[in-house]
Each structure stands twice: as structure tokens, then as C-alpha cells.
Amino acid sequence: MVFERAAHDYDADVHGIPFFRPLGRTLVSAAGVRPGEDVVDLACGRGAVLIPAAEATGPTGSVRAFDLAPTMVALTAADVAARSLPWATVAVADATNPPVEPASADVLLCGMGLFLLPDPVGALARWRGLLRPGGRLAVSVFGAPDPLWSRPDYPLRLATGLGAADRRPGQAILAEGALARALTAAGFELTRDDLVATDLVFRDVEHWWHWAWGTAVRSMLEKVDNADLPAMIDDLTRWHAPSVDAGGLHWRPTIRIVTATVGAPRG
Numbered sequence: 001m002v003f004e005r006a007a008h009d010y011d012a013d014v015h016g017i018p019f020f021r022p023l024g025r026t027l028v029s030a031a032g033v034r035p036g037e038d039v040v041d042l043a044c045g046r047g048a049v050l051i052p053a054a055e056a057t058g059p060t061g062s063v064r065a066f067d068l069a070p071t072m073v074a075l076t077a078a079d080v081a082a083r084s085l086p087w088a089t090v091a092v093a094d095a096t097n098p099p100v101e102p103a104s105a106d107v108l109l110c111g112m113g114l115f116l117l118p119d120p121v122g123a124l125a126r127w128r129g130l131l132r133p134g135g136r137l138a139v140s141v142f143g144a145p146d147p148l149w150s151r152p153d154y155p156l157r158l159a160t161g162l163g164a165a166d167r168r169p170g171q172a173i174l175a176e177g178a179l180a181r182a183l184t185a186a187g188f189e190l191t192r193d194d195l196v197a198t199d200l201v202f203r204d205v206e207h208w209w210h211w212a213w214g215t216a217v218r219s220m221l222e223k224v225d226n227a228d229l230p231a232m233i234d235d236l237t238r239w240h241a242p243s244v245d246a247g248g249l250h251w252r253p254t255i256r257i258v259t260a261t262v263g264a265p266r267g
């Protein structure tokens with residue numbers, strides 16, 4: 001799994017590109033996590049959501065976080081220990097069916113992970129059962145992609161035959177309206193569905209390339225032979241020229257933030 005290999009590079013400060021951590025704080029704030037609440041964080045990665053959630057619940061609450069990649073879990077557990085947040089736990093588990101007792105959480109969070117699951121719609125239905133009456137869900141996913149990076153003739157796609165993560169079955173949840181429909185079908189009441197603009201600025205293609213080793217794009221980068229790397233960097237530099245200005249090379253994906261509550265029982 002690409003995230004197991006990417007764990008050490010994921011969201012690394014050394015690149016100076018804040019992305020997942022600001023989004024994690026936005027998600028926790030959108031969920032309105034309060035002191036004393038019991039929170040579950042699914043696909044927790046390196047803790048972008050987990051850490052602010054634990055700060056928000058404080059020691060009278062709890063955060064149970066899960067990720068499928070053992071190295072993500074080990075590194076994040078060490079971060080949690082270093083920050084003295086003993087009311088937060090991190091364990092290896094599949095977010096599709098996490099080891100959480102029914103009706104035991106006040107808030108369920110999943111930052112940038114739902115579309116990686118093979119069956120996001122089924123997962124949402126299961127997640128609803130983990131929430132107490134009145135419980136809340138907050139999820140972030142990719143919204144509209146930056147067109148320059150998503151074209152089928154993007155040089156990295158042509159060279160590697162891969163489309164980063166976009167051939168995963170869970171990608172259908174990213175279609176306009178799909179997440180809102182899935183939440184309603186699962187018995188949630190939608191409370192927010194917003195697109196948030198982002199603008200990541202890299203010095204140049206090489207800077208982006210180093211940062212992308214910590215993301216799912218790594219699966220494409222791994223396929224490029226070292227001997228072919230200079231030519232690939234040249235191709236990408238030409239490709240991205242329209243997104244370069246005095247500040248650097250821009251990547252501007254939008255992010256969808258969705259919140260929902262457990263609605264009235266159906267039937």
C-alpha cells in the first residue's frame with residue numbers, strides 16, 4: 001500500500017508545504033468538537049485531524065484513531081505520546097469496518113480518506129451506527145481537481161500508465177453530489193457541504209516532486225527510472241509553465257468539507 005511506503009515523508013515539515021495539517025484543523029473546527037466528547041478519527045495518517053481533535057476534547061474526552069498503514073500508526077502513536085495526549089489512542093484497523101462499539105462516539109471524523117476505501121457508501125452506513133443519537137460526522141475529500149494536474153495526457157500518467165489514485169473504486173464518491181446523496185441514503189442529515197479553495201506553492205517541479213513522495217502520487221513517482229528523471233522533470237516543467245508565477249508553481253485543488261448529523265431513525 002502506497003501510504004505505508006509514504007509514511008515517513010507524509011506531510012513532512014522539511015518541504016515547507018502545509019496542506020494536510022491546516023485541512024485537519026479545518027475539519028475539527030467544522031465538526032465543532034467540544035471538551036469531553038468521544039471522537040473517532042478514521043484513516044488518521046500522521047495525525048492531521050487526530051491532534052487538533054485531541055486538543056479540542058481535552059482529557060475529559062477521548063480520541064480513538066485508526067489507519068491501515070502500520071508505519072503511519074507507529075509514527076503517529078509516537079507523536080501523540082510526545083505531545084502528552086494520553087486520551088488519544090492510535091491503532092491499525094480498516095476504516096471500512098473499524099473496531100468501535102455501536103453508538104459509542106459523539107463525533108466521527110475522516111480527513112482525506114473516504115475516497116480511498118473500496119466502498120465509501122457502505123462505510124458511511126456502517127459509520128452512522130457508531131455514533132450516539134445526535135452524533136456528528138465530518139469528512140473532507142478532494143473537490144474539483146486542478147485541471148493542469150488531472151488531464152489524461154499529464155506526462156507522468158503517460159509515462160507510468162498510472163493515474164495516481166484516480167482509478168480506485170472509491171473515487172466515484174468525489175463526483176458532484178455523490179457524497180451528499182450517500183450520506184442521505186445512510187440516514188444522515190447533511191449540515192454543511194462546502195468547497196474550500198487551496199493554493200500550494202512550490203519553488204519548482206523538483207520541489208513538488210520531493211513533496212509528492214509523501215502522497216499517493218508516490219505510486220507514479222516510483223515507476224520513473226532514475227535515468228529518465230531529468231527528462232521527466234523537463235517535461236513537467238514545460239507542462240506546468242502556465243501555473244508558474246513570481247511566487248512559484250501553484251497547485252490549486254479544491255477540498256470538499258461535509259458535515260452531517262445522525263438523523264431520525266428511518267422506517
Ligand SMILES: C[S@@+](CC[C@H](N)C(=O)[O-])C[C@H]1O[C@@H](n2cnc3c(N)ncnc32)[C@H](O)[C@@H]1O
Pocket residue numbers: 003004020021024042043044045046047048049066067068069072093094095096110111112113116117
Ligand atoms: C491522504 S491520507 C489522510 C490522512 C489524514 N487523515 C490526514 O488528513 O492527513 C489517507 C490515509 O488513509 C489511510 N488508509 C487508506 N485506506 C485505508 C483503509 N481502508 N482503512 C484505514 N486507513 C486507510 C492511508 O494509510 C493514509 O494514512
